Amino acid sequence: MRQLLRGSRLLRSIRFLPYLIPYAAWTTLKPVRRNRVLFLSDSHDGFVGNMLFLRDAMLREDSNAEIIGVFKSSLSSRRSLRDVLRLPYLIATSAVIVLDDFYPLIYRFRIRDGARLVQIWHAAGAFKQVGHSRAGLPGGPTPGSEIHRNYTDAVVSSAGIVDDYAEAFGIPAERVHAWGMPRSDAFFEEQTIKAARASVRARLGIGASERFVLYAPTFRGNGQRSAVTAPEADWESIARTLGDGWRLGVRQHPFVTSGPLPAGVVDAAAEPDMNELLMAADVLVTDYSSSIFEYALLRRPVVFFVPDLDDYEAARSFYRPFDDYAIGPVVRSADDLAAAIRTAEVDETRLSTFLEEFCGSLDGRSSERIAGELLAVRVAKATA
16 A cells, blocks of 8 residues: 555545645635744654754744644654644644654645745765655655655755755755754753763763763664664674773664663663763764764764675665765674774864765754744744
């Protein structure tokens, strides 16, 4: 059934009729409410990450803003009847609608004049290809797909990746703004970093003098519904080889479920906040995960464990050659991981070039800037 829906615009329209018909009615009956900001996600419950930082910044900017969030934990989870009934009204009457990920329901709507549909995305940088950039690849959009195309604005972490996201979302580059990424602000607050590092390490049982290595890969597959775990390694053996003074933690992507970890390996998935987990780590081991962009702000070593690089690049592809992202040693065999971790260092020149390209708008003021831009648009429309 999902494949039929993907391939038929008519079937997709029929699927969303319970939302589209009342939406059309509400756009006739009710005006846009200039103080209403609606946050929508089918990937998480509640205000977290970028949405949390942006919501708080909006309330600091305008305490009278009416902030509403409608969430469900995943694409496959069922929407409540209450949300089914209220979503058309809320979408029709909100001045600003904020997304942070793929949100299938919204792409059938024609956004009202004077309203904004804003994609703040959940990741910094431009690493693995997404959206319309994947046309023709497995799991990519079907020809003529309407996904993403109705965004009035998209927000990215650097001017250097504006064209990449314009392609991904199928929108003009003029609609893509290098205003930053809200949750990155925490990486510019020294006290926040110190406090997070201490609290996370205490909860995980990691001593203050121990070096903590975090393995945090992305998922494999085409998306949330098809996600599987990244290639495994003998983490117990690697932890033993690293020896005294080192601790190794593993955190698979939230889209996947992994089995129990061996003795001596820290279950880093117990920590819900990836920002704080990165702040606690001394070395990040990852693959094609966008976590490299935020971790780079800490100017700490990164090791890339990519035993499936050739297959992944063929199936998923990147916005740049993989070497452009490799700000640390690249390891293809698990046998070489321990040595790479022990000797990993930061190449300051290469790191600075990397940050300028992918994180040039991250300066600790992203949330404030994005809130100001979106609320200014709202006020300008109200007074026009």
